[in-house]
Structures are given as structure tokens and as C-alpha cells.
Amino acid sequence: MPDILQDLGHVALGSRLKRLAERLLADAAVILEQAGIPVQPSHLALLTALERYGPLSIMEAVATVGFSQPAMTRTVAALRGARLITTDQNPGDARAKQIALTDAGRAILVKTRERVWPKVGSAVSDLAGGREQELLALLTLFETHLAERSMLQRVTNPFSLIQVADTITPELAKAFFDINAAWISAMFKLEEHDIDVLSNPQVEILDRGGEILFIATEQHGVVGTCALMPTEDGAVELTKMGVLDSLRGQKAGEHLLAATLARAEERGIETLFLLTNHTCEAAIHLYEKLGFVHDPEIMTRYGCSYERCDVAMRYRSKD
Numbered sequence: 001m002p003d004i005l006q007d008l009g010h011v012a013l014g015s016r017l018k019r020l021a022e023r024l025l026a027d028a029a030v031i032l033e034q035a036g037i038p039v040q041p042s043h044l045a046l047l048t049a050l051e052r053y054g055p056l057s058i059m060e061a062v063a064t065v066g067f068s069q070p071a072m073t074r075t076v077a078a079l080r081g082a083r084l085i086t087t088d089q090n091p092g093d094a095r096a097k098q099i100a101l102t103d104a105g106r107a108i109l110v111k112t113r114e115r116v117w118p119k120v121g122s123a124v125s126d127l128a129g130g131r132e133q134e135l136l137a138l139l140t141l142f143e144t145h146l147a148e149r150s151m152l153q154r155v156t157n158p159f160s161l162i163q164v165a166d167t168i169t170p171e172l173a174k175a176f177f178d179i180n181a182a183w184i185s186a187m188f189k190l191e192e193h194d195i196d197v198l199s200n201p202q203v204e205i206l207d208r209g210g211e212i213l214f215i216a217t218e219q220h221g222v223v224g225t226c227a228l229m230p231t232e233d234g235a236v237e238l239t240k241m242g243v244l245d246s247l248r249g250q251k252a253g254e255h256l257l258a259a260t261l262a263r264a265e266e267r268g269i270e271t272l273f274l275l276t277n278h279t280c281e282a283a284i285h286l287y288e289k290l291g292f293v294h295d296p297e298i299m300t301r302y303g304c305s306y307e308r309c310d311v312a313m314r315y316r317s318k319d
Contacts, residue, residue, distance in 0.1 A: 014151075028120070035115045037108060038082060042067075046075055047084065047109055050101040057096045084108055159255050162214040162222070163263065168202055172214060175222040176201050180242045187279065188308045197229070197240060205229045210236070211263060215243075215256045223247045226260045228269070235271035236264065237302070238315070241283075253283070257290055265317060272315040273298045277308045284311060291316055 005012045005019065028041035039047070045065045050056060056064065062072050076099060079085045084105035090098040125132050149160065164172060177198045184190055190198075197204045205212060208230045215224040224243040228236050238260060243252045264272050274292065276283060292313040299312035 031116060031120070032112070035111070037112055037116065039084070039108060040078070042071075043075055043079055043084075044109075044112065046072070046079065046099075047101065047105055050085065050099060051106060051109055055098045055100040057090055057098055059096075061099055079105070158217050159215040159223075159252060160217070161259050162216060163211060164206065164214070165211045166206065168206060168212065172212075172222065173201055175214065176212060176225050176227075176240070179222070179225050179244060180240045182245075183242045188277065191306055191308070193305055197227075201227070212240075213256065213260050213263065215252060215259070217247075220244065220247070224252050224256045226256050228260065228264060228267075228272075231302070233301075235273060235302075236269045238264070238272055238274045241274075254286055254290070257286060261290060261315065264315070273302065274313050274315075275302060275306055275309040276311045276313070278311050280311075284313075287313055 005016045025041050032039060032041065045067075046061060049061065049064045053064065058069065058072060058076065061067075061076075062069050065072065067075065076085065076087060080087055082104075084102055086100050086102055087097045088100065090096040128135050162172070168176070180194075180198055181190060184194055201212060205227050210227060210229045212225060212227045214222050216222045224241075224247065226241040227239050229239050230236050241253070241257065241260070243256065261272075273295070274287065275298075276287075278284070292315050295312055295314040298314050299309075303309045303312050
């Protein structure tokens with residue numbers, strides 16, 4: 001009978017890893033029992049953490065071991081019942097408990113290292129065909145990437161964000177120029193101010209305290225840019241927002257704009273504005289959707305920056 005999980009490949013990765021974990025943990029439980037070690041395999045992580053780092057609070061143990069808080073609470077209760085750990089009031093926080101290893105707990109770890117770990121190491125090496133270090137390295141890489149962006153985020157939002165606030169790399173500077181020059185040239189013409197900003201974003205934006213945000217996909221690399229460019233009077237212009245034609249219609253622009261506005265709010269920017277042209281109807285609709293309003297004062301103050309500018313908008317947070 002074919003193995004359906006193997007046949008499904010990466011689509012069934014979670015189910016396949018769960019099946020593998022269940023088999024390994026079941027075997028590990030029997031191995032520990034036969035060695036006379038009265039703990040579950042999952043308990044060893046907390047015991048080892050307490051031996052290595054000393055007493056921990058519940059939240060510190062959760063962060064160190066990577067269990068959920070309910071799972072950690074159950075583990076603590078089981079180990080305390082077996083008198084392998086103690087839970088006392090945390091001297092630094094009367095509301096929290098502090099978990100500590102007992103002498104019996106230390107003895108269990110010594111016994112486990114002597115009787116079990118060498119045999120388990122040999123078995124894992126055999127199962128991995130001598131490539132266990134490669135396997136462990138790949139698992140670490142997978143976990144690191146998951147911590148950065150979850151599977152859910154990668155499926156529902158394929159875009160990753162790159163924020164540049166100090167020094168821009170030559171590769172990102174080129175993407176900043178190319179993406180924006182392409183859409184501006186296609187709809188209007190590159191003006192002198194455009195060329196100044198696009199040719200030297202380090203001086204015109206970053207050295208003045210501004211930021212540039214990029215979005216990227218694994219398949220296409222950098223696909224969009226947007227900048228927060230301070231003006232001499234203390235306001236900030238949201239400018240040079242562009243997305244590759246090939247990504248239009250995939251909400252790349254909306255994701256980029258939302259991320260840029262979130263960054264502007266984090267910075268506490270009081271006056272955030274943008275300048276555009278009435279022919280950019282889709283973009284104007286997006287700006288309105290995310291909180292920009294038409295503002296004659298902004299037009300008066302900054303509209304002369306571009307010949308093409310006949311629309312000026314100010315951001316009004318919806319909070």
C-alpha cells in the first residue's frame with residue numbers, strides 16, 4: 001500500500017513530522033522505562049534547562065524549552081509530583097513561581113546521559129544514514145525561518161518586508177531606482193527631483209532621518225518600494241511607492257503601504273503626506289482606503305515639488 005503522506009510531499013509535511021514524532025516519542029518512552037528512568041521523553045528538556053541555567057520562572061522555562069504554557073504547566077506538575085523539581089516563590093516577583101532542580105532530578109539526568117543518550121545517538125545516526133548533523137542543521141534552519149515568519153503568514157501573505165533606516169546596499173539602491181523609474185517613466189516623465197531622489201537615496205532620504213521599505217518574494221526578490229522622506233520643515237513625505245508590473249493585482253501595494261503607515265505611526269510622525277496625479281486612480285483609491293484624505297494645504301505647501309502633481313493628501317490615522 002502506498003504511503004499517502006510521502007506521496008503528498010511538502011503539502012503533508014506537518015502531518016508527516018507529527019507521525020514521525022509520535023513514533024520516536026513512543027520508542028523513547030519505552031527506552032527510558034527499560035533503563036529505569038521514571039520520566040517522559042518530553043520532561044528531559046526542562047530538567048536539562050534547569051541543570052544548565054539554574055532556577056527558572058514558568059515563563060522563562062516556556063521561552064527556553066519552547067513548550068506552550070499549558071504544556072509547561074503540566075510538565076512542571078508531573079516533575080514536581082515525582083520530586084525531581086521544586087516550585088517556590090520567586091524572590092524577584094512574589095506573583096511568580098520559581099522552578100528548581102532537586103538532587104533527585106540531577107541524578108536522573110546523570111543516569112540518562114550514562115545509560116540512554118549514547119545508545120540513542122547511535123540509533124539516530126543509523127536512522128539518518130550517518131547524516132544526522134545535516135538533518136539537525138536543517139531542522140534548526142526550518143525552526144529559525146518559522147520563528148521569523150510562520151507558515152500561516154507565508155501562505156496568506158507571501159511578501160517579506162525589508163526596512164532600511166541606516167545604510168542602503170547597492171542591490172537595494174538599484175531596485176529602488178529601477179522599480180520607481182519604470183512606473184514613473186511609463187505614466188509620466190522622470191523629473192529632476194525624481195532623478196535626485198532615485199539616484200541617491202542614501203543622501204536624499206536616509207541621511208536625513210528617513211526610511212525606505214521594500215517588499216520581496218522568494219520567487220521574484222524585491223518587488224516593491226516605498227519611502228518616508230523628511231522635509232526641511234519637519235513633515236514627512238510618503239514617496240516613491242512602486243510595485244513591479246508582474247505583481248500588480250496581488251495586493252503587494254496594499255501590503256507595502258500598510259507596512260509603511262505602521263512604521264510612520266511607530267515613529268510618531270505628525271504630518272505625513274503624499275503627492276500624486278489624478279490619473280493614478282487605483283493608487284488614490286488605496287490611499288483613501290488606508291487613511292489619506294485630500295488636503296488643499298498640503299497642495300499649497302508641497303505641490304510644486306513635481307510638475308505632474310495635481311493631488312495632495314495627508315494621512316489621518318483611523319485610531
